Amino acid sequence: MAPVGDVGALLDGFAAAAQPQFLLYALIGVFLGTAVGVLPGIGPAMAIALLLPLTYTLEPQAALIVFAGIYYGGMYGGSTTSILLNTPGESASIITALEGNRMARAGRGAAALATAAIGSFVAGTIATVLLTLLAPTVARLAVRLGPADYFALIVVAFVTVGALLGSSVPRGLVSLGAGLFLGLVGTDTLTGQQRFTLGLPSFADGIDVVIVAVGLFAVGEALHTATRMRHGPVRVIPVTGSWRTWLTGDDLRRSWRPWLRGAAIGFPIGSIPAGGADVATFLSYSAERRLSRRKEEFGHGAIEGVAGPEAANNAAAAGVLVPLLTLGLPTTATAAVILVAFQAYGIQPGPQLFGSEGPLVWALIASLYIGNVMLLVLNLPLIGLWVKVLQIPRHYLYAGILLFAALGSYALNFLVADVVVLLAIGALGLLMRRYGYPVAPLVVALILGPMAEEQLRRELAISQGDLTSLVTSPFAAAAYLLLVGLVVASLWLRRRQRRAEAELAALLDEAPRPVPTS
Amino acid sequence: MSSAAPAPSPAPAPSSNEGRPVGELVVALGALALGLYTVVGSFGIAVPSSASVMGPRAFPVAVGLLLVAAAGLVLAGLARGRRGEAEGGEDVDPGVRDDWRTTALVVAAFVAHLALIEVVGWAFAAAVLFGGTAWALGARPWWRGPLLGLVLGLVVQLVFAAGLGVTLPPGPLLDLVPVLNGRGPGG
Structure with a gap:
């Protein structure tokens, strides 16, 4: 439990975040985040990466508050897109959103949007409370961790993000290795030797993580879409009725338990380094389906299948902030981009953060609460605006994404060379997406790789080359045991997921499929 | 992130996952x-x-x-025939063949953009990137994309210069505009 001092610090954080100009920044953040999140093809990671350059002129506190808003707002916007857009994607994370899409097609889009929004608010708030209680305690414990312990944690993150999450283990590992390689490029911090810089001065300081993130997420996504673009008019499912009457009493009765269960599933999964929201949404979806007395509705628009996963998704997003803020470990691509944003201001998340930058962190956490409330108030009434955003013609949308990606990387140092690197990374992102290599491991490895090497070398210097010292610390040993447990659990999960997907596919085949308009 | 697609499309759509990998x-x-x-x-x-x-x-x-x-x-x-599964997305049509020509045109617009930034100025290079990409992706009539791109580029350049105090390369044409050339009024 959090000592009393933390409550006082949180209240101070609220006092800071509630200043009018910071409230305005939070509002700008959630608005931008939702708008960009609503745009198809742009996830929260890409939203933050694209908007990163815009914040360089803000002071750190204001910028972090904007990012907190973008982070939560991007999540909200994404669910709106998958519910209202008549083109369900194919990736597993969208399986759950399919349920909302079915509801919308059955004329219940308003209820789907409402249960997603309120569920996100409820679960997001619960998870933020848990973050508030847990993070300072974790940070206090983390101060005692040695290099071997950190190395163990990073190895756990590598294996879960690289090998356990995607559909193909070898491809995840290739992506991980490519990220580790890009992390090697530059000057070795311990000996000052240049590594893999090809003698080019622009690589001497390493490859800028912002460029890699924008290249993979924005340029890679735009190029990938260009290879197989869906042509024809954008079909948005109309939403009828006033937003005040969207959720009936019956909907509410069916929704509140899934919201709470989603929060309970999402937060722990987000906060262990085992890979973010996809797993949480999937687990919540299958839990709701198993517990429901109306199993026959699943696959045809069951409100529980929207309420639970949307809640789990947001709770996991808050959970991801626990290892990020207290250990400095990003466990998802989005968290990795947020870490970059911190570092751009010379702030290093980790156990020291709550001590050295206390007021800043508490203001950030306070603004998460505030942003959640703003999102709930903003989103339902503004749905008409988001529908308009959804209808942006795709050729202009992707042209705009490329333009702002190019602007962002050029504005870093005003070097055309950076834009060349951006295009090269974008081409890599295209090939990876096209041939089934997940991009998240690359971004996570790019950031954690240099940290892993540093901790490893530090530990071996302390122990004078004794490799057993890597596993003899109790914490490190526990982390490796956890890893073994995770591998076993994921093998089991993978079997279950395959079965669930097969059942879902069977359900979908019964229902009419969307007709391609090209 | 990418994961296995739930099921192959029941309709026999032409997929580039057929044939040799x-x-x-x-x-x-x-x-x-x-x-x-x-x-x-x-x-x-x-x-x-x-x-x-x-x-x-x-x-x-x-x-x-x-x-x-x-x-x-x-x-x-x-x-052993284990192929990678292309990542899906809202605007990705899983049932069509790869259109590498469009992708090449988009990349060409991007290359032209980065080659032109310091020659003709950022706003005009932006018009090339935006217009070229939009046209390659199917925007018609052809002139609307570059026009939108130019407006967007000029707005961005103005926001950067006036709001953030950062000068993007103005190019020979905009060099005469005091706000945009970074030298202040009359400079």
Whole structure:
């Protein structure tokens, strides 16, 4: 439990975040985040990466508050897109959103949007409370961790993000290795030797993580879409009725338990380094389906299948902030981009953060609460605006994404060379997406790789080359045991997921499929 | 993130996952080559005498070996017919053939943009990138994209100059505009 001092610090954080100009920044953040999140093809990671350059002129506190808003707002916007857009994607994370899409097609889009929004608010708030209680305690414990312990944690993150999450283990590992390689490029911090810089001065300081993130997420996504673009008019499912009457009493009765269960599933999964929201949404979806007395509705628009996963998704997003803020470990691509944003201001998340930058962190956490409330108030009434955003013609949308990606990387140092690197990374992102290599491991490895090497070398210097010292610390040993447990659990999960997907596919085949308009 | 698609489309859509996996093979071999390069390149890193137990070479060697092993597994999987699943998305049509021509046009617009930034100015280079991409992706009539791109570019350039105090390259034409050339009024 959090000592009393933390409550006082949180209240101070609220006092800071509630200043009018910071409230305005939070509002700008959630608005931008939702708008960009609503745009198809742009996830929260890409939203933050694209908007990163815009914040360089803000002071750190204001910028972090904007990012907190973008982070939560991007999540909200994404669910709106998958519910209202008549083109369900194919990736597993969208399986759950399919349920909302079915509801919308059955004329219940308003209820789907409402249960997603309120569920996100409820679960997001619960998870933020848990973050508030847990993070300072974790940070206090983390101060005692040695290099071997950190190395163990990073190895756990590598294996879960690289090998356990995607559909193909070898491809995840290739992506991980490519990220580790890009992390090697530059000057070795311990000996000052240049590594893999090809003698080019622009690589001497390493490859800028912002460029890699924008290249993979924005340029890679735009190029990938260009290879197989869906042509024809954008079909948005109309939403009828006033937003005040969207959720009936019956909907509410069916929704509140899934919201709470989603929060309970999402937060722990987000906060262990085992890979973010996809797993949480999937687990919540299958839990709701198993517990429901109306199993026959699943696959045809069951409100529980929207309420639970949307809640789990947001709770996991808050959970991801626990290892990020207290250990400095990003466990998802989005968290990795947020870490970059911190570092751009010379702030290093980790156990020291709550001590050295206390007021800043508490203001950030306070603004998460505030942003959640703003999102709930903003989103339902503004749905008409988001529908308009959804209808942006795709050729202009992707042209705009490329333009702002190019602007962002050029504005870093005003070097055309950076834009060349951006295009090269974008081409890599295209090939990876096209041939089934997940991009998240690359971004996570790019950031954690240099940290892993540093901790490893530090530990071996302390122990004078004794490799057993890597596993003899109790914490490190526990982390490796956890890893073994995770591998076993994921093998089991993978079997279950395959079965669930097969059942879902069977359900979908019964229902009419969307007709391609090209 | 990418994961297995729930099921193959029931309609026999033309998919580029049929036929020989040339593209996949090239990418996997590229990963293998990168791994080998990393291992070999590691031995070219100078090790100063001050280096402690673990020098600057060991970690790169490990990374290279990981890449070689993982790429080997992908290649072995390909040999047994295990293909990668292209990532889906709201605007990605899973049922069409790869349109590499469009992609090449978009890349060409991007290359033109970065070559032109410092020659004609950022706003005009922006018009080239935006217009070229929009046209390649199907925007008609052809002039609307570049026009929108130019307006967007000028607005961005103005916001950067007036709001953020940052000067994007104005190019010869806008160099005469005091706000945009970074030299202040009358400069």
